[in-house]
Amino acid sequence: MSTYHPLSEAEAIEIARTLEGVFAPDAKLVSREIGDGNLNLVFHISDPATGRSIIMKQALPYAKVVGESWPLTLDRARIESEALMLEGKLAPGLVPTVYLYDKELALTVMEDLSDHVIMRQGLMNGGRYPQFAEHISTFLAQTLFFTSDLGHNQQEKKLRSAGFINPELCKITEDLIFDHPFTDADTNNFEPAIRDEAEALWNDGALHLEVALLREKFLTHSQALLHGDLHTGSIFITPESTKVIDPEFAYFGPMGFDIGAVIANLLLNFAAREGWDKTAADRDAYRAYLLKTVRDVWTKFEAKFIALWNEHGVDRLAAAAPGYKENYMRRLLQDTVGFAGCKMVRRIVGLAHVADIDKIQDAAVRERAQRLALEIGKTLIKTNRSAFSINQLIDAVETAAAKAAVQA
Amino acid sequence: MSTYHPLSEAEAIEIARTLEGVFAPDAKLVSREIGDGNLNLVFHISDPATGRSIIMKQALPYAKVVGESWPLTLDRARIESEALMLEGKLAPGLVPTVYLYDKELALTVMEDLSDHVIMRQGLMNGGRYPQFAEHISTFLAQTLFFTSDLGHNQQEKKLRSAGFINPELCKITEDLIFDHPFTDADTNNFEPAIRDEAEALWNDGALHLEVALLREKFLTHSQALLHGDLHTGSIFITPESTKVIDPEFAYFGPMGFDIGAVIANLLLNFAAREGWDKTAADRDAYRAYLLKTVRDVWTKFEAKFIALWNEHGVDRLAAAAPGYKENYMRRLLQDTVGFAGCKMVRRIVGLAHVADIDKIQDAAVRERAQRLALEIGKTLIKTNRSAFSINQLIDAVETAAAKAAVQA
Numbered sequence: 001m002s003t004y005h006p007l008s009e010a011e012a013i014e015i016a017r018t019l020e021g022v023f024a025p026d027a028k029l030v031s032r033e034i035g036d037g038n039l040n041l042v043f044h045i046s047d048p049a050t051g052r053s054i055i056m057k058q059a060l061p062y063a064k065v066v067g068e069s070w071p072l073t074l075d076r077a078r079i080e081s082e083a084l085m086l087e088g089k090l091a092p093g094l095v096p097t098v099y100l101y102d103k104e105l106a107l108t109v110m111e112d113l114s115d116h117v118i119m120r121q122g123l124m125n126g127g128r129y130p131q132f133a134e135h136i137s138t139f140l141a142q143t144l145f146f147t148s149d150l151g152h153n154q155q156e157k158k159l160r161s162a163g164f165i166n167p168e169l170c171k172i173t174e175d176l177i178f179d180h181p182f183t184d185a186d187t188n189n190f191e192p193a194i195r196d197e198a199e200a201l202w203n204d205g206a207l208h209l210e211v212a213l214l215r216e217k218f219l220t221h222s223q224a225l226l227h228g229d230l231h232t233g234s235i236f237i238t239p240e241s242t243k244v245i246d247p248e249f250a251y252f253g254p255m256g257f258d259i260g261a262v263i264a265n266l267l268l269n270f271a272a273r274e275g276w277d278k279t280a281a282d283r284d285a286y287r288a289y290l291l292k293t294v295r296d297v298w299t300k301f302e303a304k305f306i307a308l309w310n311e312h313g314v315d316r317l318a319a320a321a322p323g324y325k326e327n328y329m330r331r332l333l334q335d336t337v338g339f340a341g342c343k344m345v346r347r348i349v350g351l352a353h354v355a356d357i358d359k360i361q362d363a364a365v366r367e368r369a370q371r372l373a374l375e376i377g378k379t380l381i382k383t384n385r386s387a388f389s390i391n392q393l394i395d396a397v398e399t400a401a402a403k404a405a406v407q408a
Numbered sequence: 409m410s411t412y413h414p415l416s417e418a419e420a421i422e423i424a425r426t427l428e429g430v431f432a433p434d435a436k437l438v439s440r441e442i443g444d445g446n447l448n449l450v451f452h453i454s455d456p457a458t459g460r461s462i463i464m465k466q467a468l469p470y471a472k473v474v475g476e477s478w479p480l481t482l483d484r485a486r487i488e489s490e491a492l493m494l495e496g497k498l499a500p501g502l503v504p505t506v507y508l509y510d511k512e513l514a515l516t517v518m519e520d521l522s523d524h525v526i527m528r529q530g531l532m533n534g535g536r537y538p539q540f541a542e543h544i545s546t547f548l549a550q551t552l553f554f555t556s557d558l559g560h561n562q563q564e565k566k567l568r569s570a571g572f573i574n575p576e577l578c579k580i581t582e583d584l585i586f587d588h589p590f591t592d593a594d595t596n597n598f599e600p601a602i603r604d605e606a607e608a609l610w611n612d613g614a615l616h617l618e619v620a621l622l623r624e625k626f627l628t629h630s631q632a633l634l635h636g637d638l639h640t641g642s643i644f645i646t647p648e649s650t651k652v653i654d655p656e657f658a659y660f661g662p663m664g665f666d667i668g669a670v671i672a673n674l675l676l677n678f679a680a681r682e683g684w685d686k687t688a689a690d691r692d693a694y695r696a697y698l699l700k701t702v703r704d705v706w707t708k709f710e711a712k713f714i715a716l717w718n719e720h721g722v723d724r725l726a727a728a729a730p731g732y733k734e735n736y737m738r739r740l741l742q743d744t745v746g747f748a749g750c751k752m753v754r755r756i757v758g759l760a761h762v763a764d765i766d767k768i769q770d771a772a773v774r775e776r777a778q779r780l781a782l783e784i785g786k787t788l789i790k791t792n793r794s795a796f797s798i799n800q801l802i803d804a805v806e807t808a809a810a811k812a813a814v815q816a
Contacts, residue, residue, distance in 0.1 A: 158573050162570045167562075167566040168563070170563075170566065183724065209735065213735070216726070216736075220629055315623075316587060317619060317623055318623070
């Protein structure tokens with residue numbers, strides 16, 4: 001079984017049975033393949049007698065997106081499992097436990113989180129997650145600080161980075177986030193109703209300068225080990241629990257890319273609210289909840305990151321130089337704002353969209369949501385280098401929403 | 409012979425004999441060990457009958473500096489030989505030709521450059537090198553552009569960077585350039601006469617902020633494959649030829665670090681001139697030559713780098729975004745200015761000095777040179793983020809020299 005091949009459900013059960021201390025030797029195991037088949041096989045293996053269950057995720061040697069298929073390295077399974085295990089050590093309880101990684105089969109066996117929902121779906125359903133900002137800010141502060149030159153031995157960080165060179169998955173981000181939406185690329189995917197918006201993106205030189213600077217950071221700024229794809233579809237959640245999954249895009253890059261991804265996806269849901277709430281009052285209340293969450297994610301992250309720095313900093317000069325921490329945190333906020341903007345824009349005109357907006361049934365409402373998301377995204381990109389407070393970002397979002405409401 | 413051990417001269421000759429097409433089979437070869445024994449054995453192998461000769465450089469598994477000895481990876485020989493071969497491909501004629509690299513023996517066999525002099529010694533002797541700025545700017549533009557995300561396939565660049573992770577030698581730079589000179593560290597090495605200057609460095613918060621920002625760039629900005637130690641002791645020269653040697657510190661870092669190293673070492677010689685020139689007129693003329701060289705190094709580099717970008721750029725957005733090139737080149741100049749400053753300061757108060765200044769016999773003159781070098785270095789560090797033209801740097805150097813002349 002050790003040569004790579006896509007597993008059958010029977011084979012998956014056979015492997016599950018060999019795991020120590022998980023299932024009884026004579027358990028009657030049941031398997032369900034629950035992946036979408038685009039990138040991975042995902043088996044849900046359970047013992048109905050005890051209710052115990054696990055997830056087995058096997059990478060497929062190709063990616064399928066909108067009918068296209070291209071080869072994709074199986075090494076991403078190694079990167080994902082190693083990132084999960086490291087994140088689990090740095091942020092205990094905030095990622096699924098990994099039971100086994102099999103290199104040959106590109107297979108990761110991990111904790112079943114079926115009692116959680118995917119956060120994107122949870123938000124679409126109007127769910128509120130009072131612990132989310134607390135949890136995700138801990139995840140971000142712990143994983144980013146302790147893999148950076150501020151919190152980790154700087155020679156070991158260099159050696160570790162060699163294990164997370166991730167050219168193929170970085171390429172997807174470089175193309176789909178930091179290039180294609182800003183030119184008339186074949187991969188772009190937008191509704192005819194907003195063609196004017198797409199063309200405006202392609203012809204906005206001031207925007208291109210900012211995106212080029214952010215792209216350069218993504219390409220060259222080896223700041224910390226990122227999750228690399230931290231949208232609300234990569235988060236399992238309940239009101240009490242948050243679990244970050246799917247770090248196959250992990251690599252050493254700019255911290256703001258992860259923080260910005262979380263904020264961008266909260267704001268995409270913000271833009272989509274008119275499609276989900278029954279009344280204007282519901283919508284306003286939910287939007288206020290989302291903006292409070294955005295603010296809390298940043299302020300809690302900032303406080304925790306600085307606390308870690310004060311207690312566990314390994315860089316003498318970074319700790320001693322007056323004003324350096326403030327300078328560092330401000331640049332981190334600026335990166336966060338800029339990357340959040342890029343992540344919003346690509347979800348409207350680029351290849352991969354978000355269900356928050358795509359699933360809005362009413363075309364006119366959907367179009368309003370798309371235009372609002374683009375307006376917020378462009379504003380964040382254009383103002384990223386002058387950002388100095390999370391309140392600025394909140395104000396910009398509220399201003400864009402008010403403008404959209406007047407136009408509606 | 410293939411297990412690692414320091415070679416004897418007889419063994420070196422035996423290996424030289426096996427090289428294809430270099431020496432006649434029956435040649436009577438002569439070996440001379442010409443290394444300083446601190447880091448490497450260096451054998452000069454020649455055939456007196458034909459005048460043909462080669463250099464064999466073998467890494468030793470330790471470093472000796474001012475009596476201390478610490479273990480140092482033999483892998484640096486691989487990094488050095490791979491960097492030399494890549495530089496030779498990108499900048500033909502500007503590095504020695506590599507004939508052989510033997511991994512087990514940590515041995516690199518290369519072109520003999522005995523007809524050249526080490527540039528530091530050449531400058532101390534008042535030599536002028538009219539081709540130097542042309543050559544080194546080509547070396548810098550070609551090696552930096554074509555190993556960056558601007559000029560090299562961005563996925564291959566990531567893979568290549570894994571081969572140049574160089575923790576041990578980077579650590580030397582991180583400590584000796586970007587930390588120790590700015591605190592009362594044991595490794596510091598300065599004359600009692602300038603203790604006031606050293607203490608001022610330790611207590612200058614504004615300076616520490618700038619150094620911390622430059623240190624961060626050295627740690628995280630994976631911009632291009634650097635030489636990593638490009639001072640005038642790493643350059644063999646004649647009036648017609650320039651050969652860059654010893655890239656064992658090579659790693660992917662900020663381009664300005666290499667350009668700044670060249671400029672810093674020209675300016676260290678500038679500061680040292682009062683110890684080398686017979687008359688004030690000689691001194692002024694030589695200083696004018698050095699400053700012209702500094703200006704030419706930058707302006708020629710800038711022109712060549714932009715020309716390569718225009719012709720061979722691989723990044724669509726970096727080429728298309730209005731103002732991005734200007735923004736990029738300005739940041740590159742700023743980095744160059746800041747790193748040049750750091751490199752000057754460490755050569756006066758840090759562990760490793762330069763002969764240009766240390767060999768000045770007259771203690772008062774030597775002290776003047778040291779104070780001038782520190783004045784220039786600190787000015788460059790403090791003004792790096794506002795630099796917008798190489799003329800600013802030249803002006804700052806001339807102002808510092810004029811001030812020093814008045815005080816003398």
